[in-house]
Amino acid sequence: MNRKPMELVQKSLARRYRAERRFRFFGVVSVIIGVLALLVLFFEIFSSGLGAFRQTHIQLSVNFDPEILEITDAHDATQIRSGNYEGILRKALAQRFPQVSGRAAKRELNGLISIAAAYDLRAELADNPELLGQQKTYWVLADDDVDTYYKSLQGDKPFTARTSEARQAQIAELINQGEIRTQFNWRFFTSGDSSEPEMAGILGAVAGSLLTLLVTFVLSFPIGVAAAVYLEEYAPKNRFTDFIEVNIANLAAVPSIIFGLLGLAIFIGFFGMPRSIPLVGGLVLTLMTLPTIIISSRNAIKAVPPSIRDAAFGIGASKMQVILHHVLPLAMPGMLTGAIIGMAQALGETAPLLMIGMVAFIMDIPNSISDSATVLPVQIFLWSDSPERAFVERTSAAIMVLLVFLVCMNTLAVWLRKRLERRW
Template identity: 65%
Template sequence: MNRNLAKRKRAERRFRFYGIGAILFGFACLLILFSDIIGKGHGAFFQTQIQLQVRFNAQQLQITDPTSKTQLDNANYDAVIENALLRDNGALLDAELPALEKRHLLSLVSTGAVYSLKTVLKNAPETLNQTVSIWLTADDDVDNYVKSIGRDGQGFSGRLSLQQQKWVERWVENGQVRQTFNTTFFTEGDSREPEQAGIRSALMGSLYMLLVTIGLSFPIGISAAVYLEEYAPRNRLTDFIEVNINNLAAVPSIIFGLLGLAIFIGFFDMPRSIPLVGGLVLTLMTLPTIIISSRAAIKAVPSSIRDAAFGLGASKMQVVLHHVVPLAMPGMLTGAIIGFAQALGETAPLLMIGMVAFIVDVPADLLDPSSALPVQIFLWADSPERAFIERTSAAIMVLLAFLITMNGLAVWLRHRLGRGQ
């Protein structure tokens, strides 16, 4: 007996050790994953800028009236930026630069810098024919080079020539380069230029789709769960419905994308790549999860609650609405929020309904073309530019933050409503 007892205790200790080891292994994998994502993506939240002395020459800009919107829109800002760069690097130049080197010099500044000049001139028309010190957004190659400069003073050159590296190094030595918070990443839509690319369009598209999903799947899912648990008769039809709901919860998400493509776009002729269609597809995908979790929460309500309510003369509807549903609501909300978080991270069904399109403009409503945050990550991950690696990881960080927040909200609501009861 003593030997058997000692053997069982050793087996129990091994089992506990295996369990603790499995938990630690899972935490280690998460730590490695998060460290890799954060290590690659934290740089995207900062943008390199170059300080230049820009002279708003009216003749070069071809502007006679700085208050004219048409003239501001059509002004030749590139010529002003080129002259500012040439004057700034005059100490390095013995003669006039060849055309090719001029293009190389101009390419160090982002193509979106013209919008910064336009904004300055629009807000302060008196700067026309004056010289102003302006911080302009650097090109993504310059951004990568500056961020990767080590103790040896060398950085990742990438596509920069030796001459371009010398120009950037001189700016760094003169204090004409700085790192600022990248507001463009959160305020602008997608772009083919990494330094101008942002996630606002994708965020708004995901938000609109999530609103449609919540507005449809939650009431429909709760109603279906209440009917199946409290009102539906037990027969073959009910069993058939329950089996199919359980099967739909395990169907790959891309199948729902094909269903949405066939029904909403093919049959109802709805436009592609709009949040309304995306929300409807995600509603179909989320409904089985909400129904199953809601039914489990309703089953967990003690039957004594129902018996007591019936004993006091309550009707069936009063029992369900006043007692069963409020007591089951914490479990319902938990399952629903987890289902919404899953829908927020889905990519495959959205690809099937055309939300993989290159969308620059921010959608204003449910019928404007838009992208979604998971799809935006998919598009950036396939881009060849090195700077998009940072943007991809940063977008993943934003998506993970939303998912963690939603799951934390589910846990908080469960405890909050549970204590209230």
């Protein structure tokens, strides 16, 4: 009689352990699927994007011939600005490939190098006026088609669709002489957008993103925290506050493009603000991140132990003193974490910004919140839509930069939480 329950237990044990192993197995499989998906994503982005960080350059011996340049005084800024730098580059190319003849062949030869090469020479001459009349060897930026072809030579199937046989021969000659190579692509980080892929950079988009996020943070954090404090600490619990609470939760789930339409109607349509500016972008993203910040701030305030409130109330602190001296400092890590996660969400947001015109092609780097700008995810969207093949790797490279920013922000959130967390 006494043994019977124990026997039953023994019998069921094997089944229970099997069930547990299955249960754990499903968990492990889910984790593996998640990690694999992430690895595939990273591999895909990195393998196609890494190329963008190096750019093909061609070695050319350039003569700053005053006659071709039509510059008499190298200290005259006006003359420097209007110099015929394409001319000296064309001459340098013709000297490098003297066998090329005929108008069409020559035009094709000139297409080896980017139009950015002329701008670089102008900057060089402006910095060093003594170069006028001198001969000097430079690594000049190659055209994007050359760049694409040269990079594809490393693979098994070179991309020849936009490179003629004559040009392939010229490039082969350059390779033989060691006069073509890839260099680190500083331009990608220091310039704005361009219709020429080899000249396009992400600085404009990064600056636009930072300005937009600045507006978003400055507006949404104080408003969100103030709303959370009022709702948690002061608001009476009645139908009206319940209604507000439900609506905040609902707003957090509204598709972001709706906020874009709202911003278009209110800020641009009604208030007549200009399109494409970070101020409007920030306002729209503020509307979008406010619910997230309010909800996370309320949770952070709720998590402050009641014993601390009791202690402060018990020695006669007023409500505001309790909130400012005790509740907010203790809730701050949680509120900041919520805010940063909201910011990260805003950083990756594209749809609402398309609505307010931040999708425009803007070459200049924005300096203030009222300059036309675009943002990183929109820049990615724009490049992914461009026909030039060289934009493919730039798209991936921009995604990598965006990912780096997101990882930084999340790390900051974790660090802040660890740093500010006080134990009791």
